[in-house]
Amino acid sequence: MIGERPFAVPAGLLAPSAGEGATPAHDALGWLRAAGSLAVLAGFAYLLLLAWVYHHQERLIFRPAPLPATHRFALADVHEVAIPVAGATLSALHLRLPNPRGLIFFLHGNSGNAADWLRSTDFYRAANYDLLLLDYRGYGKSGGRIESEEQLRADVRAAWQAVAPAYAGRRLVIYGRSLGTALAAGLAAEVQPDLTILVSPYCSMRQLMRQHHPLLPPALLRYPLATCADAAGIDGPLLLVHGERDSLIPIAHSEQLAAVAPHARLLRLADAAHADVHEFPAYGSELMRALQALPARPSEEDE
Incomplete structure (x- = not known):
């Protein structure tokens, strides 16, 4: 067409052919x-x-699943608890039995919310333990959003301080699952409960990052969540439960924890993966055995 110029390849993008005077050196350049x-x-x-x-x-x-403020939980004897923290209010579910042997303080994994993690109270009733299941910021009906590991640990500590004093003289158990295992180990190293249970734990988030994202520098991580370092400071019994088919968090992480924690015992579930550990009978029976084996506190012996 009139006024159009023929298309020209910019110089340097295509090397001339050998018949046009190109040299091997020019082509390589x-x-x-x-x-x-x-x-x-x-x-x-x-x-x-x-x-x-x-x-x-x-x-x-973090993969939170928020719930509307109007959501109501329909489990008998389970009460919603509001826990004030800096800049937000956390939501928790509190199972309260008539005369419990103690409390299980439950820190769940990185997805879902309390409604997903507590679908039945049968196990806790059979063991006769109350339960406090905390939703982190942004999960369930908890407000705010997670901004740092320090904030997350402070929230967990605040929730513990809000409920644990009511169980003075009774057994105190801290339970962590997957993501929550680092938070549980850190809290246990501070308060030294009667029993700590870590299910599908990881030695550290940095180690997991190296395994799943080897091209990313570990120094980039703002959530190191060093479970192994905290577990070494737990003086009481520590029960580790891990599936041998877990590809998300390999059982080698629990083996490392067992090596550094002074009173750790590892339950290996041969056919379990990451999300189905609780479906195996050995899981429930071992947790029940560990809970029932805890010695009575002096106030219980006097009753």
């Missing part, structure tokens, strides 16, 4: 320049990825 440009673009994209992961890693670690 063109490829090197293209490769260098691609390397620069790849490096820039990698830096952008690192920046995104650093500032938004909560989206990768």
Whole structure:
């Protein structure tokens, strides 16, 4: 068409053919320049990825399922508890039995909410233990959002302090599942409960990051969640439960925990993976045995 210029390939993008006077050195130089440009673009994209992961890693670690404020839990003897923390109010479910032997303080995994994690109270009734199941910020009916590991640990500590004093003289058990195992181990190292239970635990989030995302530098992680370091400070009995088919958190993590914790015992479930551990009879029977084996506190002996 009039006024249009024929399409021209920019100089340097295509090397001339040998018949047009190209030399091997000239051809190699063109490829090197293209490769260098691609390397620069790849490096820039990698830096952008690192920046995104650093500032938004909560989206990768935490998978909350919010509930409307009007939601009501329909389990008998289970009460909703509001726990005030800095800048938010946390929601928890509290099973209260007539004369419980003690309390199980439950810290759940990274997805769902309390309604997902407590569908039946039969086990706790059979063991005669009350239960406090906490929803982290943004989970269930809890307000706010998780912003740091320090904040998360402070919230867990506040929830413990809100309920544990009412069980003075009774058995105190801290239970963590998956994500919650690091929080449970940290709290247990501080308050030294009668029993700590960690189900599908990890030695540290940094170690998990190296396993699942080897191209990302561990220093990028703002949630190191060092379970092994805290478990070494637990003086009382520690029960570890892990599925041997767990590909998300391999059982080697529990083996490391058993090696560093002074009073740890590991229950290996040969056919269990990560999310189905509680479906195996050995899981329930071992937890029941561990709970019933706890010695009575002096106030109970006097009753």
